Amino acid sequence: MRIGDLATRTRVSVRALRYYEEQGLLASTRSGSGQRVYGDAAVNRVRLIQQLYGAGLSSKTIAELLPCVDAGVSTPESRARLAAERDRINAQIAELVIARDRLNDIIDVTSRPNPQCDYA
Amino acid sequence: MRIGDLATRTRVSVRALRYYEEQGLLASTRSGSGQRVYGDAAVNRVRLIQQLYGAGLSSKTIAELLPCVDAGVSTPESRARLAAERDRINAQIAELVIARDRLNDIIDVTSRPNPQCDYA
DNA sequence: CTAAGACCTGACGTTGACGTCAGAGGCAAG
DNA sequence: CTTGCCTCTGACGTCAACGTCAGGTCTTAG
Numbered sequence: 001m002r003i004g005d006l007a008t009r010t011r012v013s014v015r016a017l018r019y020y021e022e023q024g025l026l027a028s029t030r031s032g033s034g035q036r037v038y039g040d041a042a043v044n045r046v047r048l049i050q051q052l053y054g055a056g057l058s059s060k061t062i063a064e065l066l067p068c069v070d071a072g073v074s075t076p077e078s079r080a081r082l083a084a085e086r087d088r089i090n091a092q093i094a095e096l097v098i099a100r101d102r103l104n105d106i107i108d109v110t111s112r113p114n115p116q117c118d119y120a
Numbered sequence: 121m122r123i124g125d126l127a128t129r130t131r132v133s134v135r136a137l138r139y140y141e142e143q144g145l146l147a148s149t150r151s152g153s154g155q156r157v158y159g160d161a162a163v164n165r166v167r168l169i170q171q172l173y174g175a176g177l178s179s180k181t182i183a184e185l186l187p188c189v190d191a192g193v194s195t196p197e198s199r200a201r202l203a204a205e206r207d208r209i210n211a212q213i214a215e216l217v218i219a220r221d222r223l224n225d226i227i228d229v230t231s232r233p234n235p236q237c238d239y240a
Numbered sequence: 241c242t243a244a245g246a247c248c249t250g251a252c253g254t255t256g257a258c259g260t261c262a263g264a265g266g267c268a269a270g
Numbered sequence: 271c272t273t274g275c276c277t278c279t280g281a282c283g284t285c286a287a288c289g290t291c292a293g294g295t296c297t298t299a300g
Binding site: 079096106107109 | 216
């Protein structure tokens with residue numbers, strides 16, 4: 001498939017896909033005239049990239065970790081890196097939970113019809 | 121207290137504090153010579169701002185919502201806004217959980233000492 | 241064959257939350 | 271009174287993940 005098709009299927013912009021390639025995250029073969037050609041596996045590849053971006057990983061970090069996924073093996077260093085990112089994500093989840101609860105508190109407090117003003 | 125003290129107590133940079141004021145998130149009185157002076161409540165204010173930033177809210181959004189917190193009341197619009205942000209945070213938590221599990225899968229798969237290569 | 245799209249490679253623009261630097265003034269200690 | 275640190279106001283720099291535009295090529299439906 002060509003880049004426009006991949007963009008449609010993944011709902012990722014053409015520019016973003018070219019950017020991913022530029023960052024070494026997404027490979028493509030080229031047609032005779034130089035146009036990018038992708039196999040079906042590219043769809044899942046892009047989804048994975050999006051998930052990792054969504055988790056707050058930088059393109060540089062993703063570029064370092066994707067080879068492990070491709071090869072199916074990890075060095076002790078990359079394993080530590082993966083674990084560190086996972087821990088960071090766990091910490092961020094905890095932070096988000098706190099923020100969400102804080103927001104719910106704010107909603108509750110500011111929604112009370114009759115504040116009564118007992119609490120100054 | 122002066123800005124440097126507040127920065128130390130909150131572990132937020134002086135520049136960031138001035139930026140918060142610029143964005144209307146953090147008020148300060150001024151000394152005769154024009155230096156910013158903060159009360160103790162500013163510490164918790166900064167913490168709240170940090171939490172909301174951490175949750176992915178923009179300074180503009182925070183600026184719209186803080187008055188509700190201060191006044192202890194919310195209009196229907198701001199309540200909807202708060203609820204929308206909460207939902208967004210919940211969605212992001214879900215996304216992060218997926219990404220974390222994905223990362224754990226990658227760690228597991230790439231850590232297997234003997235892949236056996238059964239699965240091509 | 242031709243016109244409309246899709247695609248190509250640069251390359252500059254954008255946005256948010258600050259970092260950093262310049263130049264000048266304030267404040268407490270000795 | 272001076273030295274050293276803190277603070278002030280601009281104002282430009284940064285960084286990532288793209289958006290967008292220019293100018294040219296490719297492909298394909300009709």
